[in-house]
Amino acid sequence: xxxxxxxxxxxxxxxxxxxxxxxxxxxxxxxxxxxxxxxxxxxxxxxxxxxxxxxxxxxxxxxxxxxxxxxxxxxxxxxxxxxxxxxxxxxxxxxxxxxxxxxxxxxxxxxxxxxxxxxxxxxxxxxxxxxxxxxxxxxxxxxxxxxxxxxxxxxxxxxxxxxxxxxxxxxxxxxxxxxxxxxxxxxxxxxxxxxxxxxxxxxxxxxxxxxxxxxxxxxxxxxxxxxxxxxxxxxxxxxxxxxxxxxxxxxxxxxxxxxxxxxxxxxxxxxxxxxxxxxxxxxxxxxxxxxxxxxxxxxxxxxxxxxxxxxxxxxxxxxxxxxxxxxxxxxxxxxxxxxxxxxxxxxxxxxxxxxxxxxxxxxxxxxxxxxxxxxxxxxxxxxxxxxxxxxxxxxxxxxxxxxxxxxxxxxxxxxxxxxxxxxxxxxxxxxxxxxxxxxxxxxxxxxxxxxxxxxxxxxxxxxxx
Amino acid sequence: xxxxxxxxxxxxxxxxxxxxxxxxxxxxxxxxxxxxxxxxxxxxxxxxxxxxxxxxxxxxxxxxxxxxxxxxxxxxxxxxxxxxxxxxxxxxxxxxxxxxxxxxxxxxxxxxxxxxxxxxxxxxxxxxxxxxxxxxxxxxxxxxxxxxxxxxxxxxxxxxxxxxxxxxxxxxxxxxxxxxxxxxxxxxxxxxxxxxxxxxxxxxxxxxxxxxxxxxxxxxxxxxxxxxxxxxxxxxxxxxxxxxxxxxxxxxxxxxxxxxxxxxxxxxxxxxxxxxxxxxxxxxxxxxxxxxxxxxxxxxxxxxxxxxxxxxxxxxxxxxxxxxxxxxxxxxxxxxxxxxxxxxxxxxxxxxxxxxxxxxxxxxxxxxxxxxxxxxxxxxxxxxxxxxxxxxxxxxxxxxxxxxxxxxxxxxxxxxxxxxxxxxxxxxxxxxxxxxxxxxxxxxxxxxxxxxxxxxxxxxxxxxxxxxxxxxxxxxxxxxxxxxxxxxxxxxxxxxxxxxxxxxxxxxxxxxx
Numbered sequence: 001x002x003x004x005x006x007x008x009x010x011x012x013x014x015x016x017x018x019x020x021x022x023x024x025x026x027x028x029x030x031x032x033x034x035x036x037x038x039x040x041x042x043x044x045x046x047x048x049x050x051x052x053x054x055x056x057x058x059x060x061x062x063x064x065x066x067x068x069x070x071x072x073x074x075x076x077x078x079x080x081x082x083x084x085x086x087x088x089x090x091x092x093x094x095x096x097x098x099x100x101x102x103x104x105x106x107x108x109x110x111x112x113x114x115x116x117x118x119x120x121x122x123x124x125x126x127x128x129x130x131x132x133x134x135x136x137x138x139x140x141x142x143x144x145x146x147x148x149x150x151x152x153x154x155x156x157x158x159x160x161x162x163x164x165x166x167x168x169x170x171x172x173x174x175x176x177x178x179x180x181x182x183x184x185x186x187x188x189x190x191x192x193x194x195x196x197x198x199x200x201x202x203x204x205x206x207x208x209x210x211x212x213x214x215x216x217x218x219x220x221x222x223x224x225x226x227x228x229x230x231x232x233x234x235x236x237x238x239x240x241x242x243x244x245x246x247x248x249x250x251x252x253x254x255x256x257x258x259x260x261x262x263x264x265x266x267x268x269x270x271x272x273x274x275x276x277x278x279x280x281x282x283x284x285x286x287x288x289x290x291x292x293x294x295x296x297x298x299x300x301x302x303x304x305x306x307x308x309x310x311x312x313x314x315x316x317x318x319x320x321x322x323x324x325x326x327x328x329x330x331x332x333x334x335x336x337x338x339x340x341x342x343x344x345x346x347x348x349x350x351x352x353x354x355x356x357x358x359x360x361x362x363x364x365x366x367x368x369x370x371x372x373x374x375x376x377x378x379x380x381x382x383x384x385x386x387x388x389x390x391x392x393x394x395x396x397x398x399x400x401x402x403x404x405x406x407x408x409x410x411x412x413x414x415x416x417x418x419x420x421x422x423x424x425x426x427x428x429x430x431x432x433x434x435x436x437x438x439x440x441x442x443x444x445x446x447x448x449x450x451x452x453x454x455x456x457x458x459x460x461x462x463x464x465x
Numbered sequence: 466x467x468x469x470x471x472x473x474x475x476x477x478x479x480x481x482x483x484x485x486x487x488x489x490x491x492x493x494x495x496x497x498x499x500x501x502x503x504x505x506x507x508x509x510x511x512x513x514x515x516x517x518x519x520x521x522x523x524x525x526x527x528x529x530x531x532x533x534x535x536x537x538x539x540x541x542x543x544x545x546x547x548x549x550x551x552x553x554x555x556x557x558x559x560x561x562x563x564x565x566x567x568x569x570x571x572x573x574x575x576x577x578x579x580x581x582x583x584x585x586x587x588x589x590x591x592x593x594x595x596x597x598x599x600x601x602x603x604x605x606x607x608x609x610x611x612x613x614x615x616x617x618x619x620x621x622x623x624x625x626x627x628x629x630x631x632x633x634x635x636x637x638x639x640x641x642x643x644x645x646x647x648x649x650x651x652x653x654x655x656x657x658x659x660x661x662x663x664x665x666x667x668x669x670x671x672x673x674x675x676x677x678x679x680x681x682x683x684x685x686x687x688x689x690x691x692x693x694x695x696x697x698x699x700x701x702x703x704x705x706x707x708x709x710x711x712x713x714x715x716x717x718x719x720x721x722x723x724x725x726x727x728x729x730x731x732x733x734x735x736x737x738x739x740x741x742x743x744x745x746x747x748x749x750x751x752x753x754x755x756x757x758x759x760x761x762x763x764x765x766x767x768x769x770x771x772x773x774x775x776x777x778x779x780x781x782x783x784x785x786x787x788x789x790x791x792x793x794x795x796x797x798x799x800x801x802x803x804x805x806x807x808x809x810x811x812x813x814x815x816x817x818x819x820x821x822x823x824x825x826x827x828x829x830x831x832x833x834x835x836x837x838x839x840x841x842x843x844x845x846x847x848x849x850x851x852x853x854x855x856x857x858x859x860x861x862x863x864x865x866x867x868x869x870x871x872x873x874x875x876x877x878x879x880x881x882x883x884x885x886x887x888x889x890x891x892x893x894x895x896x897x898x899x900x901x902x903x904x905x906x907x908x909x910x911x912x913x914x915x916x917x918x919x920x921x922x923x924x925x926x927x928x929x930x931x932x933x934x935x936x937x938x939x940x941x942x943x944x945x946x947x948x949x950x951x952x953x954x955x956x957x958x959x960x961x962x963x964x965x966x967x968x969x970x971x972x973x974x975x976x977x978x
Contacts, residue, residue, distance in 0.1 A: 360833055364864065366865055427869040430868055430900075431867060433904030437903045
C-alpha cells in the first residue's frame with residue numbers, strides 16, 4: 001500500500017465533514033474490523049520519506065476541496081500521526097517481547113502530544129474548520145490515556161523523587177503524574193480555545209466544544225486528585241454569558257457535565273446543589289446506558305439520604321444489581337433501624353465507599369437508622385388513656401418516655417456488651433440530643449426525671465408520627 | 466595549552482578525601498603552610514586587614530589604564546568583591562598570586578567570550594571535566610601570566626588521576642569560568658568564622674550576589690528560573706548531593722536561594738551529634754523558636770546531602786513532636802508530609818504513631834478530601850493498631866456527633882495525640898454545648914463538667930463564663946445543704962450556636978490556604 005492509498009480513508013472521512021470519522025482515522029487503535037490498519041499505514045512510508053509521501057498524496061490524491069493552507073495543516077497532523085503510530089507499534093512490539101523500555105511510553109505520549117499541539121495551532125489560527133475541535137477532543141482524550149500510561153511507567157522506573165532545586169525538605173511535593181499534569185495544561189489550552197472563540201456565527205463557533213472539553217478536564221482532575229481545579233472550569237463557564245443555551249448542546253455533553261458538577265458539589269458537601277445536578281443528569285441520561293446511570297446514582301443515593309433522609313426504593317435497587325450490592329445492606333439496616341447491621345454494612349463496604357468518596361457521607365446516614373430505631377420505641381410506647389370527653393379520634397401517643405426505654409432499645413440494637421458499641425446511658429442521651437439538635441426528633445430530655453418528652457405532634461418529622 | 470592558575474601547591478594536599486572525613490574544628494591558624502607568595506595577612510575574621518598584595522590588586526583593578534570597554538566599573542567592582550570574598554571566605558587570600566592574578570574585568574571579558582562562543586551546556590561540561598584551556602585564554606595571555614604555565618602543566622597531569630577534581634584545588638580558576646554547581650566548588654574547611662553572625666551575614670550577602678551573577682550563565686540555558694518549564698530533577702546539575710564539611714553543632718536556618726556550599730553544610734555524623742544536643746537543650750530550655758530554627762537547618766542539611774535513612778526519619782519525627790507540643794501546626798504539617806513519604810520507603814520510625822496524628826490533624830482541619838484519601842490508604846492491619854484505632858474512633862465519634870464518646874477518647878489520648886486534640890477541643894465543646902442547649906432546658910454544671918471532659922468544675926465554669934454563659938448559671942442549695950450549680954442551657958442556645966459556627970468556620974494554620 002502506498003501513502004496515497006493509505007490516506008484514502010482520511011479523504012473519505014474528511015469529505016463527510018464528520019469529526020468522529022476523521023478522529024477514527026487518526027485513532028491510536030486499529031478498528032476491530034481491520035486489526036492490521038495501523039501496521040499497514042505505518043508500512044506505507046518511513047521516517048525519511050513520510051513528509052514527502054504525505055505531501056505527494058495530498059497533492060495528487062483525491063482532493064477534497066481543501067485550501068492549500070488547510071492541506072498544510074493536515075499534512076503536519078498526518079505526519080505527526082504517522083510518527084506516533086511508529087512509536088506505538090514499537091512500544092507494542094517491545095511489550096510483546098517483554099522488554100518495554102522506560103522511554104518508550106514516554107515517546108508515545110510525546111508523539112501524541114505533537115498531534116494535539118498541531119491541532120491546537122491550526123485551529124487557533126483558523127486554518128482548520130471549527131468542527132475539528134471535536135476531532136481534537138478525541139485526540140486529546142487519547143493523549144490523556146497515553147499520559148496515564150506514561151506516568152505509570154515513570155512511577156515504576158523511579159518511585160521516589162529527590163527534591164529538586166533548593167528545597168528545605170527531603171522529599172519534594174509528590175509529583176507522581178507529571179505527564180498527566182502536562183496533559184491537563186494542554187486541555188486547558190483547548191478549553192480556552194473553545195470558550196474564547198469570537199466567531200459571530202454560532203453555527204461556526206468552537207463554543208460548541210466547551211462542555212465536552214470541560215468534561216475531559218474534570219476527568220483528568222479527578223484522576224490527578226486535584227478536584228478543586230475543576231472549580232475554575234465551572235467558574236469560567238458560568239462567567240461566559242455568550243454561550244449557546246445549555247439545552248442546545250448534545251445530550252451526552254450535558255449529562256456528563258451535570259454529573260461532574262453534581263459530584264463536585266457533593267464533595268464540597270453542597271448536597272442541595274449536588275442533588276439537583278445529579279437528578280438532572282439522571283433524567284437526561286440515555287435510558288440504556290446502565291453504567292452511567294449507576295455512576296450518577298452512586299452519588300445521588302447518599303445525597304438524598306442527607307437532604308431528604310430517604311432511602312432508595314427496592315425497585316430502583318433491583319434495577320441496578322451493582323448498586324444493590326453496594327448499598328443494599330445499608331439501606332435495609334437504615335429501614336429497620338438496625339444500628340449494628342448498619343455499622344457492619346458500612347465497614348464491609350468501606351473500601352469501595354472510600355474509593356468512590358461517598359464513605360464520609362454515608363456514615364452520616366447512621367442518624368436515620370438511629371431515628372428509625374427511636375421512632376420504634378416511640379411507637380411501642382403505645383397510646384395515652386382517653387380522658388373524659390375524648391373520643392378515639394383524639395387519642396394521642398404517649399409522649400413522655402423513660403430514657404431507660406431508649407437505652408434498652410439501643411442496647412438490643414447494638415448486640416450487647418463486647419461489641420464495643422454504645423452502652424453507656426449518657427451516651428444514649430448524647431445521641432438523642434443529637435437527634436433533637438439535627439431536627440430529626442422533636443422534644444427535650446429531662447435528666448432529673450429520666451424522661452424524654454417528645455412533641456405531641458410530629459415527634460419524628462417527616463415520618464408520619 | 467596554557468592553563469593559568471595561581472600558586473596552589475597541588476601535591477601538598479591529600480588526594481580526594483573520603484566523603485565524610487571528620488575534620489577537627491580549628492581554633493588556631495593551622496594551614497600546612499602554603500607557599501606564601503605574599504605576606505600572610507592576619508586572619509582576623511572580623512576586621513580584615515587586607516594584605517598589601519590584595520590592596521595592590523584592587524588598585525590595579527581600578528586603574529583607568531586597565532579598564533576594558535563594555536565592562537562598567539560597577540560590574541567590575543562586583544566581580545572584584547566576589548573574587549576577594551571567595552578567597553577570604555576560605556582563608557585563601559594569601560594563597561593567591563595577587564600580582565599575577567587576572568583582573569576582574571579580564572575575567573568578565575573571558576566569561577562573556579566563553580558564554581558567547583560555546584553552547585552553555587557544552588561549555589559547562591568542558592569547563593568542568595576536560596580541558597578548560599581554550600575558554601579562558603585570551604585575557605590571560607598577558608605578560609604576567611607566563612610564570613604560571615609550568616604549574617599548570619603539573620596540574621593538568623594530575624587531572625586524569627582524579628575521578629572528579631575537587632574544585633577547591635582549582636582555587637582561582639573558578640572565578641574565571643563560572644558554573645552553576647557552585648556548591649561543588651569549595652571543599653575548603655571553613656575556619657573559625659562561625660561565632661560571628663555579622664560577618665557571616667555579610668558573606669552570605671556577597672555570596673548571594675555572586676551567585677546571582679553566575680546563575681544565568683550556567684546550566685539552565687540562561688532562561689530565568691521563573692520562565693523555564695519545570696526541569697527534570699535528574700538533569701538538574703544543582704541537585705547533585707553536597708557533601709558537607711561543617712563541624713558546628715548549631716546553625717541558623719537560612720532559606721536557600723542558591724546551591725549550598727560544602728563548608729556551610731554539616732555531614733551526617735555532625736548532624737547526629739547536633740540532634741542529640743538539640744534534644745537535650747529542648748528538654749532543658751524549651752525555647753521553641755530556637756529549636757525550630759535549628760531543626761529547619763538540620764533538615765536542610767539532610768536534604769542537600771540527600772541523606773535519607775533512619776536518622777532522617779528520626780529528625781522529622783522529633784521535630785514534628787516538638788512542633789505538636791507547641792501547637793505549631795504549620796511546621797508540624799511539613800514534617801508530617803515528609804514523614805509520610807519517608808515511611809513509604811520503609812526507613813523505620815513510628816508510622817503508626819504518625820498515622821494516628823495525621824487522622825487527628827485532618828479532623829482538626831475538617832479536610833474531608835484528605836481524610837477520604839487517608840482512609841483509602843489504611844490497611845486492615847493499620848485499623849487494628851490501638852493508636853490508629855483511637856484516632857479513627859475520634860473521627861467517627863465526631864462524624865456521628867457522639868460528643869460523649871469523643872470526650873472519653875480525649876481523656877484517653879494516645880502519645881501526643883492530646884496536643885492535637887487540644888487544637889479542636891474548644892470547638893467541639895461548643896458544638897456539644899450547642900447540642901445540649903437544644904436538647905435540655907437546664908442541666909447540672911457537674912453534668913457539663915463530665916460530658917465535656919473538663920478536669921474539674923472550675924475549668925468548666927471558666928469555660929462557660931468565657932463563652933457568654935455567666936448569666937445563665939444558677940446556684941441552688943439542695944435538701945442536704947449541698948451547693949449545686951445549674952445551667953439554664955436553653956437560654957444560651959443561640960449564643961452557643963453562633964459561637965459554634967464561628968469556631969468551625971476558621972481553621973487557621975500557618976502556611977496553609
